[in-house]
Amino acid sequence: AYDIGLHGVVYQVNKWDPKQFDWTKKLADADYVGPTCQYCHMRGGHHNVQRFGTVYTSMGMSMADRGAPIWNEKRDRWVSVCDDCHSPRFARELLQALDEAVKDAGLKYRETFKVAEDLLLDGV
DSSP: OTTTSHHHHHHHHHTTOTTTOOTTSOGGGOOOSSOOHHHHHTGGGOOOGGGGOSSOTTSOGGGOOTTSHHHHHHHHHHHHHHTTTSOHHHHHHHHHHHHHHHHHHHHHHHHHHHHHHHHHHTTO
Protein backbone atom coordinates (compact mmCIF):
# COMPACT_ATOMS: atom_id res chain seq x y z
CA ALA A 1 0.00 0.00 0.00
CA TYR A 2 2.84 2.39 0.83
CA ASP A 3 4.58 1.90 -2.52
CA ILE A 4 1.51 2.87 -4.55
CA GLY A 5 0.40 5.70 -2.25
CA LEU A 6 1.60 9.28 -2.60
CA HIS A 7 4.34 8.93 0.04
CA GLY A 8 5.65 5.72 -1.52
CA VAL A 9 5.70 7.20 -5.02
CA VAL A 10 7.65 10.22 -3.76
CA TYR A 11 10.09 7.82 -2.11
CA GLN A 12 10.48 5.59 -5.19
CA VAL A 13 11.14 8.57 -7.47
CA ASN A 14 13.64 10.28 -5.14
CA LYS A 15 15.32 7.53 -3.07
CA TRP A 16 18.62 7.64 -4.96
CA ASP A 17 18.95 11.43 -4.77
CA PRO A 18 21.14 12.27 -1.74
CA LYS A 19 19.63 15.77 -1.66
CA GLN A 20 16.19 14.23 -1.08
CA PHE A 21 17.11 11.21 1.04
CA ASP A 22 20.43 11.48 2.86
CA TRP A 23 20.85 7.99 4.32
CA THR A 24 23.93 9.05 6.32
CA LYS A 25 21.72 11.06 8.70
CA LYS A 26 20.03 9.56 11.72
CA LEU A 27 16.29 9.26 11.22
CA ALA A 28 15.61 11.94 13.83
CA ASP A 29 17.86 14.39 11.95
CA ALA A 30 16.62 13.56 8.46
CA ASP A 31 14.79 16.13 6.39
CA TYR A 32 13.49 13.81 3.69
CA VAL A 33 11.23 15.00 0.89
CA GLY A 34 8.66 12.45 2.06
CA PRO A 35 8.21 10.01 4.93
CA THR A 36 9.66 6.53 4.80
CA CYS A 37 8.07 3.59 6.63
CA GLN A 38 10.50 4.17 9.50
CA TYR A 39 9.59 7.85 9.82
CA CYS A 40 6.08 6.97 10.89
CA HIS A 41 6.30 3.46 12.32
CA MET A 42 9.59 3.74 14.23
CA ARG A 43 9.01 7.23 15.56
CA GLY A 44 11.23 8.25 18.45
CA GLY A 45 13.60 5.33 17.92
CA HIS A 46 11.07 2.66 18.87
CA HIS A 47 11.54 -0.63 17.05
CA ASN A 48 8.03 -2.00 17.61
CA VAL A 49 6.47 -0.99 14.29
CA GLN A 50 2.99 -1.93 15.49
CA ARG A 51 3.26 0.74 18.19
CA PHE A 52 1.82 3.15 15.64
CA GLY A 53 -0.71 0.69 14.25
CA THR A 54 -4.38 1.02 15.08
CA VAL A 55 -5.19 -2.63 14.46
CA TYR A 56 -2.75 -5.45 15.04
CA THR A 57 -2.25 -7.83 12.15
CA SER A 58 -3.82 -10.69 14.06
CA MET A 59 -7.04 -8.70 14.45
CA GLY A 60 -9.67 -8.15 11.82
CA MET A 61 -11.30 -4.73 11.60
CA SER A 62 -14.43 -6.28 13.12
CA MET A 63 -12.42 -7.04 16.27
CA ALA A 64 -11.16 -3.48 16.68
CA ASP A 65 -13.05 -1.84 19.53
CA ARG A 66 -13.26 1.78 18.48
CA GLY A 67 -14.60 2.71 21.88
CA ALA A 68 -11.59 1.30 23.73
CA PRO A 69 -9.23 3.84 25.27
CA ILE A 70 -6.26 2.25 23.46
CA TRP A 71 -8.01 2.83 20.10
CA ASN A 72 -8.33 6.55 20.77
CA GLU A 73 -4.80 6.71 22.15
CA LYS A 74 -3.39 5.11 18.99
CA ARG A 75 -5.45 7.42 16.76
CA ASP A 76 -4.15 10.47 18.60
CA ARG A 77 -0.61 9.12 18.31
CA TRP A 78 -1.03 8.72 14.54
CA VAL A 79 -2.42 12.23 14.18
CA SER A 80 0.60 13.56 16.07
CA VAL A 81 2.84 11.94 13.44
CA CYS A 82 0.80 13.08 10.44
CA ASP A 83 0.55 16.64 11.68
CA ASP A 84 4.30 17.04 11.23
CA CYS A 85 3.33 17.80 7.62
CA HIS A 86 -0.50 17.81 7.51
CA SER A 87 -3.30 19.39 9.52
CA PRO A 88 -4.80 17.29 12.33
CA ARG A 89 -8.17 17.42 10.52
CA PHE A 90 -6.61 16.01 7.35
CA ALA A 91 -4.95 13.23 9.36
CA ARG A 92 -8.17 12.24 11.13
CA GLU A 93 -10.17 12.23 7.88
CA LEU A 94 -7.52 10.14 6.15
CA LEU A 95 -7.46 7.63 9.00
CA GLN A 96 -11.24 7.31 8.74
CA ALA A 97 -10.96 6.70 4.98
CA LEU A 98 -8.25 4.11 5.59
CA ASP A 99 -10.49 2.34 8.12
CA GLU A 100 -13.20 2.07 5.50
CA ALA A 101 -10.72 0.72 2.94
CA VAL A 102 -9.48 -1.90 5.42
CA LYS A 103 -13.06 -2.97 6.16
CA ASP A 104 -13.75 -3.32 2.42
CA ALA A 105 -10.53 -5.26 1.93
CA GLY A 106 -11.45 -7.58 4.80
CA LEU A 107 -14.80 -8.34 3.18
CA LYS A 108 -13.17 -9.05 -0.17
CA TYR A 109 -10.58 -11.26 1.55
CA ARG A 110 -13.31 -13.34 3.20
CA GLU A 111 -15.30 -13.52 -0.05
CA THR A 112 -12.21 -14.76 -1.90
CA PHE A 113 -11.59 -17.51 0.62
CA LYS A 114 -15.24 -18.57 0.43
CA VAL A 115 -14.95 -18.89 -3.38
CA ALA A 116 -11.74 -20.91 -2.99
CA GLU A 117 -13.34 -23.11 -0.35
CA ASP A 118 -16.37 -23.75 -2.57
CA LEU A 119 -14.11 -24.64 -5.51
CA LEU A 120 -12.17 -27.04 -3.32
CA LEU A 121 -15.38 -28.70 -2.13
CA ASP A 122 -16.48 -29.01 -5.78
CA GLY A 123 -13.26 -30.84 -6.53
CA VAL A 124 -11.69 -28.07 -8.61
